[in-house]
Amino acid sequence: MSSxxxxxxxxxxxxxxxxxxxxxxxTLSDYRDFKIEQGVIEKAEGSARILLGxxxxxxxxxxxxxxxxxxxxxxxxxxxNAELVPLASAKFEPGPPGExxxxxARVVDRGIRESGAVDTAKLCIExxxxxxxxxxxxxxxxxxxxxxxxxxxxxxxxxxxxKMPNYEIVDxxxxxKQGYTPLPMKDHPVTVTIGKINxxxxxxxxxxxxxxxxxxxxxxxxxxxxxxxxQKGGAGYFTLEQTIxxxxxxxxxxxxxxxxLKW
Amino acid sequence: xxxxxxxxxxxxxxxxxxxxxxxxxxVKLEVGILPNADGSxxxxxxxxxxxxxxxxxxxxxxxHLQRADRMVLRCRYHMAPFSVPERKSPAPSRRExxxxxxxxxxxxxxxxxxxxxxxxxxxxxxxxxxxxxxxCASITAASLALADAGLPMRDIVVACAAGKVNGKIxxxxxxxxxxxxxxxxxxxxxxxxxxxxLLQMDGKLSTKEFEEAVKMAIEGCKKISxxxxxxLQTKYxxxxxxxxxx
Numbered sequence: 001m002s003s004x005x006x007x008x009x010x011x012x013x014x015x016x017x018x019x020x021x022x023x024x025x026x027t028l029s030d031y032r033d034f035k036i037e038q039g040v041i042e043k044a045e046g047s048a049r050i051l052l053g054x055x056x057x058x059x060x061x062x063x064x065x066x067x068x069x070x071x072x073x074x075x076x077x078x079x080x081n082a083e084l085v086p087l088a089s090a091k092f093e094p095g096p097p098g099e100x101x102x103x104x105a106r107v108v109d110r111g112i113r114e115s116g117a118v119d120t121a122k123l124c125i126e127x128x129x130x131x132x133x134x135x136x137x138x139x140x141x142x143x144x145x146x147x148x149x150x151x152x153x154x155x156x157x158x159x160x161x162x163k164m165p166n167y168e169i170v171d172x173x174x175x176x177k178q179g180y181t182p183l184p185m186k187d188h189p190v191t192v193t194i195g196k197i198n199x200x201x202x203x204x205x206x207x208x209x210x211x212x213x214x215x216x217x218x219x220x221x222x223x224x225x226x227x228x229x230x231q232k233g234g235a236g237y238f239t240l241e242q243t244i245x246x247x248x249x250x251x252x253x254x255x256x257x258x259x260x261l262k263w
Numbered sequence: 264x265x266x267x268x269x270x271x272x273x274x275x276x277x278x279x280x281x282x283x284x285x286x287x288x289x290v291k292l293e294v295g296i297l298p299n300a301d302g303s304x305x306x307x308x309x310x311x312x313x314x315x316x317x318x319x320x321x322x323x324x325x326x327h328l329q330r331a332d333r334m335v336l337r338c339r340y341h342m343a344p345f346s347v348p349e350r351k352s353p354a355p356s357r358r359e360x361x362x363x364x365x366x367x368x369x370x371x372x373x374x375x376x377x378x379x380x381x382x383x384x385x386x387x388x389x390x391x392x393x394x395x396x397x398x399c400a401s402i403t404a405a406s407l408a409l410a411d412a413g414l415p416m417r418d419i420v421v422a423c424a425a426g427k428v429n430g431k432i433x434x435x436x437x438x439x440x441x442x443x444x445x446x447x448x449x450x451x452x453x454x455x456x457x458x459x460x461l462l463q464m465d466g467k468l469s470t471k472e473f474e475e476a477v478k479m480a481i482e483g484c485k486k487i488s489x490x491x492x493x494x495l496q497t498k499y500x501x502x503x504x505x506x507x508x509x
Contacts, residue, residue, distance in 0.1 A: 097357075099364045106361045114465045215368075217462060227473045230448070230464030233364075235371035237458035243477060247470050 010212040017200050024053075024206060031192075031204045031253060032146075036153065036261075038161040046162025046183065050154040053206055054144035056088075057151050059136060059158040063165075063183070065125065065174065066133040076123020076131040080109035082138035082151065089143035103233070105138060108152045110229035111189045111220030112136070118159060119184035125167075125174065132164065134183070145207035148218045148231075152191035153261075159183060160263050189228055190257055191220040192250040196236060201246055203253050217243070219250040223258075269443045271428040278440065280309075284433045285479060287423070290487050292404070292494035294411050302412025304494070306404040309437055310394035315404040316387045317412040323383030334379035338367035340401055342390040362398050369402050369451040369461035370409065373416045384414070395438035396424050402451045402461065407491055411498070418453035419491055420460055423483035425450070425476040427468060432475050434483045448473065450480035454488050 016023055026032070032053040041047035046061035068075060082105035084092040097105070112118060123132040136158065138151045163180035195205035195213040205213055214236025220229040227247070232238065238246065271279060282288070288309030297303035300316035323329040340363040344350050355363075366388070386408065388401045399422035406420040426436040427445040441447050446466025452459055459477070468476065 099360055102357045102360045103364055106357060110465050114467060219464075222467065226467045226469050227464060228467050230462055230473075231365075232459070232462035233368055235368055237372045237453065237456070237460045238462065239457045240459065240477065240481065243459055243462065244474055247473060251470055 006211050009208060013209060013212055014198050017197055017202065022202065022206075023208065028200065029203045029249060029253065031257060032206070034150070034153070036157050038157055044158075045164065046158045046160070048154045048157035048161055050150050050157070052144075052146060052150040052153070052204075054142055055146060055150045055207075056140075056142040056144075057147070057154045058139040058141055059151070059154040060139070061158045061162040061183075062135040062137070063162065064133050064135070065130055068124070068128060068131040072120075073128035074124045075120040076118075077133040078109070078113060078118050078120060078136070079133070080105045080112065080136045080138065080155065082108070082140070084140050084143070088140045092140075092143070103231070104147055104151055107148055107218055107229065107231045108136075108138065108155050108191075110231070111152050111191050112155060112159070114228040115187040115189035115220065115222045117156060117185055117187045117189055119186045122184040125169070130174070134159075134162070143207065145210045146193050146204050149191050149193050149204060152189070152220065156188055156190070157263070160185060160188070187222050188263060189220045189222055190254045190261070191218055191229070192253045192257070193218040194246040194249055196234075196238060196242065196246075199242070201242065201249055203249060217246050217250075219247065219254075221251060221254045225251065225255075269439070271440055271443060272431065276431075278428065278433065280437060284431055285482070287435045287483055287486055288437065290403075290490050292407065292490055294407055294494050294498040300408070300412075302408040302410065302414075304404040304407035304411060306400050308396065308400035308403070309435075310392060311390070311397055311400045312392040313397065313400050313404050314389045314391065315401065315408040317384060317405070317408040317414075318387075319384035319412070320379045320382035320414070321384075323381060328383070329381045332380055333376040334374070335383045336367055336371055336374065336376070336386065337383060338363050338370070338386045338388070338405070340366055340388045340390070340398070342393060342397070346390050346393045362401075365461055365463065366398060366402055366405060369422065370406055370420055372458060372460045373406065373418055373420050373453060374409070375415055375417070378415070384409070384412070393438070395436055395441040396449070398422070398461075399424050399449050399451070403487055403491060407495060410495055418455045418458075419488065419495075420451050420453055421484045421488040421491055422449065422451035422461060423480050423487055424448060425480035425483065427466065427472065427476070432472060432479055434479050446472075446476070448476040448480055450477055450484060452481055452484040452488075454485055
């Protein structure tokens with residue numbers, strides 16, 4: 001709530017939300033329309049582009065071989081990275097990922113990891129020595145609010161789209177064979193973000209709303225309806241009652257989103 | 264990844280360190296331990312040992328980070344290389360970056376930032392030893408350091424986690440429980456305002472279990488909150504006694 005502009009905007013958004021409507025004509029619990037396209041980058045093992053309102057995110061999945069972590073010698077490695085590309089918003093600057101990008105990557109990572117979406121046990125080539133490493137790179141191309149949900153949806157879409165090279169081991173060496181198999185997946189988590197403006201909860205905050213909302217809560221749900229990741233953000237707070245309400249709102253939104261998703 | 268073979272609860276339902284499901288680890292707090300900082304606090308939460316130091320409100324540098332209408336809170340959560348079993352590189356990791364951000368977000372609702380335009384407060388948190396739940400212990404200490412620096416606050420923020428071990432919701436997970444357990448839910452809370460200022464979760468919980476865990480964590484927060492207030496008062500009690508002796 002820094003500049004005069006946002007104070008004027010806050011007033012508008014507040015008054016509108018008080019009436020149960022938002023500036024873009026959505027109700028408080030409406031999700032923006034979104035479109036997902038898979039396999040948009042041929043050189044990547046998997047990819048997906050999402051348009052959520054005007055938020056545009058491209059996610060590429062690269063699969064390489066590498067060493068497993070010492071504490072999980074039989075599991076493949078999953079890493080998620082996010083780049084807030086400067087062309088996506090006047091507020092983004094070039095340079096190494098800042099706090100916002102790191103948080104985005106880690107929240108998306110948590111949803112995928114804790115749901116067990118990628119079956120890393122099937123990505124082991126040789127225990128303790130060689131495994132497949134799955135790189136999920138989130139590329140924000142246009143910022144119009146709710147990067148977390150859009151990035152999480154695009155990431156899981158790109159992983160579903162990802163194909164692993166067929167291989168066999170000849171004399172301790174990996175020989176790549178023809179053809180591909182899909183990346184082994186066990187779950188498809190969906191994340192929904194709820195914003196709070198003046199004690200009102202709104203689903204899928206847009207950029208204007210993000211500028212004026214005092215806090216948000218993002219929740220990832222597994223296919224069987226369990227919560228697998230939560231992140232509260234922003235300089236405000238939620239009461240216990242609001243937290244419970246937000247959980248219910250997020251859960252019902254995830255359920256309705258799942259009906260629209262064609263994976 | 265998660266080794267389910269380790270038993271986290273024994274036949275009597277007690278945990279690895281002998282605690283009951285809803286029992287906190289021992290929490291010790293000390294205020295004003297850094298002579299050069301404007302405010303400071305030290306916490307021992309189980310085996311976690313953490314120092315927090317606050318500087319400010321002071322002129323914000325670099326100046327382009329100043330805000331004409333409010334104070335800026337900067338927060339750095341950092342782990343000492345020797346704080347964990349395998350040496351941690353001193354360079355800030357992505358995890359530390361994220362935790363610095365969520366700690367800042369958890370403390371901001373307690374401060375009247377609009378009363379200190381153009382200033383900055385730097386909050387430095389050093390984890391000397393880590394044993395699960397460092398972000399919560401850090402928030403508990405950091406908020407006390409801000410109070411010790413003399414900043415007016417809506418409430419002192421206190422934090423505690425709850426989680427799930429061997430299928431049961433449990434309070435204040437220690438390192439092994441956090442790593443082997445099914446879920447961890449760190450919560451920061453302002454007791455007088457019923458305000459949750461930090462809420463995270465990893466693992467798998469039904470919405471009902473999640474609610475239960477948040478409620479249990481809040482109960483833990485309330486208990487630690489009393490220890491916090493006592494620690495803050497103790498600092499001044501000690502000074503008074505010295506004056507009398509002179």
